[in-house]
Amino acid sequence: MTDKRDEAETNDIPPSALALDQQLCFAVYSAAHAFNRTYKPLLDAYGLTYPQYIVLMTLWEEDGRTVKALGETLGLDSGTLSPLLKRLEAAGHIRRARDKADERQVLITLTDKGKAMQDAAIGILKGIRQATGCTVENLQALTGELQQLSARLEAAARHDTAA
Amino acid sequence: MTDKRDEAETNDIPPSALALDQQLCFAVYSAAHAFNRTYKPLLDAYGLTYPQYIVLMTLWEEDGRTVKALGETLGLDSGTLSPLLKRLEAAGHIRRARDKADERQVLITLTDKGKAMQDAAIGILKGIRQATGCTVENLQALTGELQQLSARLEAAARHDTAA
DNA sequence: CAAAATTAGATTGTGCGCAATATAATTTTG
DNA sequence: CAAAATTATATTGCGCACAATCTAATTTTG
Numbered sequence: 001m002t003d004k005r006d007e008a009e010t011n012d013i014p015p016s017a018l019a020l021d022q023q024l025c026f027a028v029y030s031a032a033h034a035f036n037r038t039y040k041p042l043l044d045a046y047g048l049t050y051p052q053y054i055v056l057m058t059l060w061e062e063d064g065r066t067v068k069a070l071g072e073t074l075g076l077d078s079g080t081l082s083p084l085l086k087r088l089e090a091a092g093h094i095r096r097a098r099d100k101a102d103e104r105q106v107l108i109t110l111t112d113k114g115k116a117m118q119d120a121a122i123g124i125l126k127g128i129r130q131a132t133g134c135t136v137e138n139l140q141a142l143t144g145e146l147q148q149l150s151a152r153l154e155a156a157a158r159h160d161t162a163a
Numbered sequence: 164m165t166d167k168r169d170e171a172e173t174n175d176i177p178p179s180a181l182a183l184d185q186q187l188c189f190a191v192y193s194a195a196h197a198f199n200r201t202y203k204p205l206l207d208a209y210g211l212t213y214p215q216y217i218v219l220m221t222l223w224e225e226d227g228r229t230v231k232a233l234g235e236t237l238g239l240d241s242g243t244l245s246p247l248l249k250r251l252e253a254a255g256h257i258r259r260a261r262d263k264a265d266e267r268q269v270l271i272t273l274t275d276k277g278k279a280m281q282d283a284a285i286g287i288l289k290g291i292r293q294a295t296g297c298t299v300e301n302l303q304a305l306t307g308e309l310q311q312l313s314a315r316l317e318a319a320a321r322h323d324t325a326a
Numbered sequence: 327c328a329a330a331a332t333t334a335g336a337t338t339g340t341g342c343g344c345a346a347t348a349t350a351a352t353t354t355t356g
Numbered sequence: 357c358a359a360a361a362t363t364a365t366a367t368t369g370c371g372c373a374c375a376a377t378c379t380a381a382t383t384t385t386g
Contacts, residue, residue: 017288018220018223018224018281018284018285018288019224020217020220020221020224020236021310022303022306023220023306024295024297024302024305024306024309025198025202025213025291026217027305027306027309027310027313028191028194028195028198028309029195029198029213029217030238030309030310030313031191031195031309031312031313031316032191032192032194032195033238033373034238034312034313034316034317034320035188035191035192035316036373036374037316037317037320037374038316038319038320039188040374041320041323049341049342050188050192050342051341051342051343052341054183054189054192057181057183057186058183060181061181061182061183066364066365067364067365067366068363068364068365073183075193075196075197076342076343076344077343077344077345078364078365078366078367079342079343079344079345079346079366079367079368080342080343080344081365082365082366082367083341083342083366083367084341084342087341098365102351102352102363102364103350103351103352103364104350104351104352104363104364104365105351105363105364105365106364106365106366118181121181122181125180125181128188130319131315131316131319131320132187132312132315132316132319133315133319134187134312134315139187140185142187142190142308142309142312143185143186143187143190145305146187146190146191146193146194146305147184147190147193149194149197149295149297149305150190150193150194150197152294152295152296152297153194153197153198153200153201153294153295154197154200156201156293156294156295156296157197157200157201157204157294160204196343199343199344200344203344212371212372213372214371214372214373215371215372229334229335230334230335230336231333231334231335239372239373239374240373240374240375241334241335241336241337242335242336242337242338242372242373242374242375242376243372243373243374244335245335245336245337246336246337246371246372247371247372250371265333265334265381265382266334266380266381266382267333267334267335267380267381267382268333268334268335268381269334269335
């Protein structure tokens with residue numbers, strides 16, 4: 001067993017490594033699409049998309065957040081959130097209002113309709129869990145590994161950009 | 164330890180389960196974005212997007228495929244692929260030509276430029292592996308788990324649609 | 327073989343997702 | 357306190373992603 005010699009262990013790339021079905025990035029990309037396709041019929045019943053749904057989830061955890069705070073939690077910028085939030089407002093789930101204290105900020109608050117969606121979310125969550133076919137422990141383990149992976153990828157991106 | 168009683172094990176949902184950071188779907192969604200952000204600077208150098216890149220990867224494995232075959236491999240439909248393939252053709256990476264034997268089909272073939280990108284892909288792959296901070300074994304294990312997850316999600320979606 | 331059904335792609339419309347830019351409000355500095 | 361820098365959000369443009377629809381080609385059926 002050769003011990004890890006710094007980068008040596010990541011540098012021996014066999015030709016077969018370019019095969020699509022061996023790449024983690026593609027497995028993640030496909031799983032994201034698979035989740036989206038699973039959520040779609042469940043969310044269509046409420047006229048929501050998955051990104052809109054996770055915005056509501058964020059607000060259920062803490063209402064009255066700014067657009068910036070939502071963006072940091074979800075990893076999305078204003079170019080994505082601004083129109084999305086307008087659609088959520090048009091659908092009656094949220095209200096958008098400039099902060100009186102700092103008019104640069106827009107505070108997002110749930111309407112009664114937006115709060116009520118939380119009840120439906122329990123049912124949706126059950127449907128998704130069943131579709132994954134995973135035990136709760138299995139779900140938690142995989143979730144944790146992906147969170148670590150994302151953190152490392154973002155850290156690497158930050159390093160390269162900063163350098 | 165209570166044995167699994169059919170659905171019982173998936174039905175006890177504590178309120179905290181709606182927390183965003185406990186959801187596998189969001190971990191997958193975030194990891195997909197993180198990968199995309201990591202790939203972007205590497206692919207920008209060649210004027211490619213990640214979806215365009217995986218189309219090329221598919222063609223490196225087997226050239227001369229139809230749009231439908233590409234769509235089945237990648238999980239994408241013609242609404243996504245048609246314009247994407249036109250951009251890849253405009254950039255000189257592929258050629259599109261109707262099949263003489265069956266004029267409904269369009270055969271996609273790599274140009275020399277498209278084949279040459281395969282050399283650059285090795286370097287990109289190294290950069291990505293380093294950014295993940297994972298060992299090869301770790302990458303393979305996670306990839307396998309996600310492939311199983313996607314398969315179960317797609318199977319569940321197919322069941323529900325068919326029923 | 328002609329009508330009906332199926333199949334492959336392309337097109338249109340809507341909604342992300344993000345870079346680049348613009349605008350307005352606030353904070354920092356000289 | 358006024359000019360400069362920073363901050364928060366909005367807008368624009370481009371590229372996925374997918375449902376719905378359309379056209380043309382092929383296959384199936386009567």
